Amino acid sequence: MAAIDIAGVSKIYTGGVEAVKSVSIDIADGEFIVLVGPSGCGKSTLLRMVAGLETISKGNVTIGTRLVNDVDPAERDIAMVFQNYALYPHMTVYENLAYGLRNRGTPKAEIDARVAEAARMLEIEPYLDRKPRALSGGQRQRVAMGRAIVRKPAAFLFDEPLSNLDAKLRVSMRGEIKRLQKRLGTTSLYVTHDQLEAMTLADRLVVLNGGRIEQIGRPLEVYHAPASTFVASFIGSPAMNLLKGVLEGGRLHLGTHAIDLDYPAPTRGPVTVGLRAEDLRPASAGEQALLFRVDYVEELGAQRLVHGAVEDQPLTVALPPETPLASELAIAIPMDRLHFFSAENGKRLQRRGETDRTAMAVPARPQAVNLESVS
């Protein structure tokens, strides 16, 4: 177990393409960090640099107290779980788990003990003699995790480990990874493009875009106070509505609508306004409202997503399923839930007096719980 320090790390490929641009992340011992972003944002490259599978062009990666820039992957004391499992197809599950230990000259008895322990933890004991091809996707993923666990590494690196699983299995494996990580208390770095996975797993998540960090924060911090329009549209489902507006004289103009703000505007002139679909509700009489033209409805059961437009700007509203629908609705503006972003660079404009909703919402990072000491 160890902290990982990523300091000013860049990846420049031959040909000059900069896949990762000076990224710094401080990962505490036992912390679960999720790197999230669209494909091509450099999240996997960053993970692979920590693993030692890619060379580090600039910057330093420190695991524990050791600078590992030039250390072999095998010597970095990390274990990795791959998207396609990368199990050795010709070895049995037992051999797959034992291979790394054998290469390190671990005594046979200890290998047996560790494999048995990991197999018990992951409930793959009945399959130890099988070849990977005789296992289902979920079982293979467990074996891949087992291979990581038996090594008792300083850190787990996950490279989209759940992407090959079907939706239902993904949810249950997600829970299992979280549970396992808490139980072992091993520092973890997890790459995904799925914002839901990121939200549910992370102690802190790192949103990457184009090789740069857009925001680092606890899941609810990122959700409630996205640092940019990119984060706003990436985290949360449905994506946050982003409307073009103008702030002038204490009023927010959205097309022909003008809304009186009950707090000082954070800036003047054109802004991007962010509205979460779930913060919107039908307006009661006399309230300030937006006239919303309904286009189509997605029924999700627990709620319905109403897609439509305010004048020519698309908007999605999440309504309780029993809300009566008409072709046009008056939507109330939740004054304290408005997000303002700069119209030029998309950065968040903090308004004065904004209540820090993250503080009340998030418990401090739970400490690693050692239900059962594994070491």
Add this chain to the structure above:
Amino acid sequence: MHRTRFFDHVILLIGVFIMVAPVVVAFMTSTHEAADIHRNGLSLTWGGHFAETYETVLTREGGFTGKVTGFNMMLNSMILGLGFAVGKIVLSMLAAYAIVYFRFPLASLFFWVIFTTLLLPLEVRILPSYEVMNALKLTNTYTGLIVPLLASATGTFYFRQFFKSVPDELLEAARIDGAGPFKFFIDVLVPLSRTMMAAIFIIMFVYGWNQYLWPTLMTTDEGFFTLVRGIKQILLVWVGSNIPDYNEAFALAILAMLPPVMIVVIFQRWFIKGLTESDK
């Protein structure tokens, strides 16, 4: 699925007939006596001299030195076939491993150089090859028979394609598991390539077994003669009023066919697997 009809079977039967009939004729004829064959030509009936003919062919000491037996020649052919197949597999796997997994300057140039040697079969370079072997005093040795033909562009190419289809993550997982280049090759790539190796083995064994020109050139000592050469040797004794031992020639041909057929029959499951699916 297409339902097979009568006509489909007819086509297959014609194919089988064309393939098998000559072999059957050769086998049947080989059981007759030489004089019968000379008089009546090829035969489709059982001649009843199976045991004698085959025993003679395998054990009679013949040739100019009077020391070569059919069994001897079979052994030589076997050494040649096996040496070829094994040597080519080892060499081309190592070459393909270097090309696919190591970055070295001009790697793709080297690959294409290897590949273009496909355009230079043995027959093109047979004189220089002979010169080299002669200078190294390797004529009339197994080394001289096998080594010059070991480099195989075909094998290298097949293994290269196969290695390329092995997911990169497997290499990465092995690296994290502490397997160096050598260990990865032995522990992961070789076992994964088993079916591929079987396929190449069959092709190369048959190729080596059937070599005619190179052994003819390289060996003057009858102790190194192969079966394929032996057949010709028997028909060469047409001197004076002697009737060539047709029956023995046919018997030898049948014997020469057996090992490759056996290898194909034994390995065919692997062969098809190796050429069609990658075992991931």
